[in-house]
Amino acid sequence: xxxxEREITEPVDLCLPDGxxxxxxxxxxxxxxxxxxxxxxxxxxxxxxxxxxxxxHIVGVVASSIDYAGVHGLYVLDRAAGREVSKDVVVPLAxxxxxxxxxxxxxxxxAASGLSIQIAQTDAGASLRARAxxxxxDLELPLREGHESLGVVVPWxxxxxxxxxxxxxxxxxxxxxxxxxxYEVREEDSFAVLDHGRGRWPYSITWNWAAGCAPGRAIQLGxxxxxxxxxxxxxxxxxxxxxxxxxxxxxxxxxRDWMRPWRITGPRVEAEFxxxxxxxxxxxxGVVGSETHQCFGxxxxxxxxxxxxxxxxxxxxxxxxxxxxxx
Numbered sequence: 001x002x003x004x005e006r007e008i009t010e011p012v013d014l015c016l017p018d019g020x021x022x023x024x025x026x027x028x029x030x031x032x033x034x035x036x037x038x039x040x041x042x043x044x045x046x047x048x049x050x051x052x053x054x055x056x057h058i059v060g061v062v063a064s065s066i067d068y069a070g071v072h073g074l075y076v077l078d079r080a081a082g083r084e085v086s087k088d089v090v091v092p093l094a095x096x097x098x099x100x101x102x103x104x105x106x107x108x109x110x111a112a113s114g115l116s117i118q119i120a121q122t123d124a125g126a127s128l129r130a131r132a133x134x135x136x137x138d139l140e141l142p143l144r145e146g147h148e149s150l151g152v153v154v155p156w157x158x159x160x161x162x163x164x165x166x167x168x169x170x171x172x173x174x175x176x177x178x179x180x181x182x183y184e185v186r187e188e189d190s191f192a193v194l195d196h197g198r199g200r201w202p203y204s205i206t207w208n209w210a211a212g213c214a215p216g217r218a219i220q221l222g223x224x225x226x227x228x229x230x231x232x233x234x235x236x237x238x239x240x241x242x243x244x245x246x247x248x249x250x251x252x253x254x255x256r257d258w259m260r261p262w263r264i265t266g267p268r269v270e271a272e273f274x275x276x277x278x279x280x281x282x283x284x285x286g287v288v289g290s291e292t293h294q295c296f297g298x299x300x301x302x303x304x305x306x307x308x309x310x311x312x313x314x315x316x317x318x319x320x321x322x323x324x325x326x327x
Contacts, residue, residue, distance in 0.1 A: 154231045
């Protein structure tokens with residue numbers, strides 16, 4: 001199903017003064033233009049997630065405030081050994097958590113129980129610092145001139161809505177330290193992906209997300225959570241330029257065997273994703289719970305740019321996931 005989405009080119013507030021969705025905010029952008037002026041409680045969610053892929057490791061850093069709790073995490077996968085190291089923290093009432101209201105500006109902070117995360121953002125880029133026992137992350141993520149990202153507002157209703165920024169293929173440099181062993185992160189063979197989220201969510205929801213990058217190319221694909229809203233979070237990036245894909249996609253994968261190939265298809269997307277590792281995470285806190293299967297792997301196939309040209313996806317590395325949330 002093709003949707004008819006509006007491109008937003010000027011700064012806009014996400015919410016009206018009463019906290020409901022601003023109709024003028026519904027659409028998509030090539031750079032962050034929304035101010036997430038959320039107010040009060042009521043399933044309000046704010047998060048910053050950075051995923052970093054290097055030839056030797058995959059790193060995930062998340063800082064979040066979900067009203068009643070701060071849920072923060074630091075994750076590292078040693079690709080060769082297939083070994084995971086992680087630190088996860090839940091902080092009642094999200095105490096000590098700072099979330100700026102604009103993507104790409106201000107500093108996000110989360111610290112508790114031996115985990116500290118600081119994400120400082122300016123017009124020149126971002127710096128990412130994260131620490132936990134046995135893990136140190138110290139990275140710079142410059143923002144190149146002309147680089148575009150996908151911002152989308154997904155409107156379930158006037159009181160339930162989400163603003164997301166998916167920024168793919170960001171250059172990254174710095175170091176990762178595991179058990180006192182340093183690893184260099186180099187721009188020429190590494191990349192970073194941002195998932196910035198601000199919104200007010202339904203209690204129960206399921207989503208799919210896939211992101212893959214290679215030099216000069218990237219693919220961003222989402223599903224299920226946007227169905228029926230008139231918005232999608234699908235895009236192809238070529239040379240840093242965004243090609244918006246305004247179609248709901250069909251996702252095909254085996255929930256009994258997550259390591260089997262995934263297929264994601266639509267009029268402008270013919271993608272196959274082959275995992276090399278599955279990360280499973282489950283949380284149960286009474287009425288609140290989550291289950292995520294995030295597979296890391298390689299993409300093949302093709303996607304069509306705005307001018308009708310098909311762009312090959314072979315060689316893109318990244319992930320595909322299913323997440324089920326009760327929150």
